[in-house]
Amino acid sequence: MTSRAQSSPATRIGLISDTHNLVRPEVLQYLAGCDAIIHAGDICNQAVLDALAQIAPVTAVRGNNDIDEPAASLPTHVKLTVQQVTILVAHDIADVGGDPRSEGIDVVVTGHSHKPAISERDGVLFVNPGSAGPRRFKLPISAGLLIVEGAHASATFDSLVT
Template sequence: MTSRSSRSPATRIGLISDTHNLVRPEALQYLAGCDAIIHAGDICNQAVLDALLRIAPVTAVRGNNDTGDWAASLPTHATLTVQQVTIRVVHDIAELGADPRGDGVGVVVSGHSHKPSISERDGVLFINPGSAGPRRFKLPICAGMLIVEGARASATFDSLLT
């Protein structure tokens, strides 16, 4: 007799930001197999989103460099719920607004700084996957992965270039 686990299967969400009109093959390979993708802004061209949509459904927000007709429909903030975790997406963390805990948010994904980071503050997981676009200063070229299992979320980021 086999027993079934009561845990929800994990949902893999690829995290990418600040592509600045550059779709690296390494980024597409990293995101392959994800259940969904979050792009935290500075996309700069609809073709970037089209390439990501060939992998998985995409939630994207408008960054400060996303201008023109193609970007007009992109929100500045997005909120989605995956399993039992509410995720808020914003390009610039300075524009997050009110305390996300008040809205039941458990994860905040942002971009803008090009600096990858993962931290937890007051029970909220804050993730910046860094930049997957052109290199800025000496910062790494990165993307991230958010794993959601029921009410739990964990994240990693990885360098796309060796």
């Protein structure tokens, strides 16, 4: 008889940034079914967070355009642990100082640039879901997913509006 180790069920975390007062139905549909949502700043309006909270618990940070309450009271950085993965959330990658790995960070989620990107540097996964708000230049309207299984995390992003 063989025994198998029980694996943790995957946690689906929706990644969103730079909504700038706009909650698109395509974004809400994309995030449906997530266990949690991370908003990496430039929210600008409580209605955005309220709409997201109808889907799943929301962790959010303040962006450079979050100057009115209640978004202005959000922290600039948040660190959270999901299963065995530690995630650092900040609006601007320039505000992520030092070596995240030396601080026990496994994943860094940022926004600000409106450019979706996923990369790995020195064992840390860096994710920018891009902008889910108003289109800027010719950049896509996008959001992302972070899948956490035990101590492993993987990310994707998708363009939501053509």
